[in-house]
Amino acid sequence: MRRAKLFLIQKLPRHQLIRFSFIFSNIFSIFLKGNKHYCPICETGFSRFFSYGSKNRNNSLCPGCLSLERHRLLWFYLKNETNFFRDKLKVLHLAPEQCFYRKFKKMSNLEYVTGDLNSPLAEVKLDIHKMPFTDNLFDVVFANHVLEHVEDDVKAMKEVYRVLKPGGWAILQVPIDTKRDRTLEDKNIVEPIDRERLFGQYDHLRLYGRDYIDRLASAGFNVQAKRYCEQLNEATVTKSNLMQSEIIYIAKKK
Ligand SMILES: [Zn+2]
Incomplete structure (x- = not known):
């Protein structure tokens, strides 16, 4: 059992x-x-x-x-390095992770909107390629482990850019094979078993390489990449078991 x-x-x-x-x-x-x-x-x-x-x-x-390890790492980043827990912010959370959803929903400084195609936690049913929001609406957008699943990831990145206010920022984490220069992508690979073998999971449409940051930049973002574990003390990393290899990408709208 x-x-x-x-x-x-x-x-x-x-x-x-x-x-x-x-x-x-x-x-x-x-x-x-x-x-x-x-x-x-x-x-x-x-x-x-x-x-x-x-x-x-x-x-x-x-x-x-x-x-998971990456959520706890991002939590520390948001707490220590951003205005997320302090300022009045309008936040769009796509494919909301449950661990964050429970906490963000209760934060009185946030105007918190959730969106997804299928998630039971999402209040707005939407397609990230064409979101039902006006331009320049949100201070912050989260879409973690979403872009590896969507048909046209650069179009989705441009949509996130469009709905952010100038000066707003997005966290768009994806799995990355850091040994790989360029993202592996092939529209002809459609069988789940082939996607699992090549892209790492049955429903992934690509395997990102180190050029992920260039894709974000091509959508208009100013991107910072941080290995945030390196800025925390070892005892914290061990006790909360944080994802040491995770690079956090902060994508800002200019
Ligand atoms: Zn917990």
Whole structure:
């Protein structure tokens, strides 16, 4: 039974995990309370995090809020380096991650809008290629692990740019193979098994390389790339098990 539960947690797509999450977080977080690890998002200590992902990463998924290593890293970045928790901001969160959604929705400084094609957490049903918003509307846009799934990622980036206010910023994280110079993309690769083999997941349409930053720039953004783990102390990185290899891309509208 326990193995079956762990199998579900590791293999289910995240949008399905969302549906089961209330059961997960209520039951498992009680049994795993502890001091060894700490999730900054749900502000809870645990004896360990769950394993997660196709490569079964140890100590990855928070039992309390379902955050992963990259979510906890981004949380620290937003807290320490931006005005996100302080200023009055109009925020668009595409494909909202549940761990963030629960917290952002309660923040009184945010006017918080969520959007997606399918997510049960999204209040606006939308296609990122053509969003139902006027120009220059949002201070901040999040679209994490979205662009590797969409047909025309540069068009989607341009849409995000369009709806941002001048001076606004977006966080558009994607999986990147940093050993690769150029993004691998082929419209003829349509079978899930081939996409999994070439692009890393059955529903990914490309595998980004180090030229990801150039794609963002081609959509108009001024981009900063930060290896933010390097700016945190080692004890924090270990205790909250942050994604050390993750580069955070901050895409600003000029
Ligand atoms: Zn958590």
